[in-house]
Amino acid sequence: MNERLQAMESRLESLEHWMKENDKDTRCISSGNTKQSCYKLVHQHMNWTESRANCKRLGDGADLVSIETAEENEFLLDMILDLRKSRCSAIWTSGKMISRGVWTWKATGQLFGYTYWMSGQPDNLHGLEDTMVFWDNRGDLHWNDGDPKSKQCSFCEFP
Ligand SMILES: [Ca+2]
Ligand SMILES: [Ca+2]
Numbered sequence: 001m002n003e004r005l006q007a008m009e010s011r012l013e014s015l016e017h018w019m020k021e022n023d024k025d026t027r028c029i030s031s032g033n034t035k036q037s038c039y040k041l042v043h044q045h046m047n048w049t050e051s052r053a054n055c056k057r058l059g060d061g062a063d064l065v066s067i068e069t070a071e072e073n074e075f076l077l078d079m080i081l082d083l084r085k086s087r088c089s090a091i092w093t094s095g096k097m098i099s100r101g102v103w104t105w106k107a108t109g110q111l112f113g114y115t116y117w118m119s120g121q122p123d124n125l126h127g128l129e130d131t132m133v134f135w136d137n138r139g140d141l142h143w144n145d146g147d148p149k150s151k152q153c154s155f156c157e158f159p
Helices: 003-022 048-056 070-083
Strands: 026-029 037-046 090-099 102-105 131-137 140-146 152-158
Touching: 026 070, 037 048, 037 070, 048 090, 048 152, 070 131, 070 140, 090 140
Parallel strands: 090 152
Antiparallel strands: 026 037, 037 152, 090 102, 090 131, 131 140
16 A cells, blocks of 8 residues: 555544544443443434434444443443433434334344333334433433434444
8 A cells, every 4th residue: 555545544543543532422331351332422413314324424333322231221321421411311322123012223233132111111102113212201311212203312332
């Protein structure tokens, strides 16, 4: 490869690294033998499809968040409590209902294992709700199924 191009690429990489380190809405977690994941809380309100496209722009392997463990869920809850201020009552994840009562993480294709549904949820209100949000219901912060057309904050996950 051309040397100047190589130098530019390495400068771009260090710039990307710097931006990750200095973005207060982004935090990373790594534990034991799990790969490091970084998470960005996006405050711009978008529908589910727009939110997913926006996450993918963060780079290779970036998508709306998928939540495999209680530990990962706790990490995200802490971020929400620290960062959202009052701007996000609901936050998109990659959770999607693929048939009645069957939920998957679109980012990974995995079925839901661990769950953290709010009591009475998912309720598929008016038959319109098939995407998963963190929802703050007067201080009760849990998972809910929401209408993908509604505009909300979102959580991206990337390596
Ligand atoms: Ca994950
Ligand atoms: Ca619901």
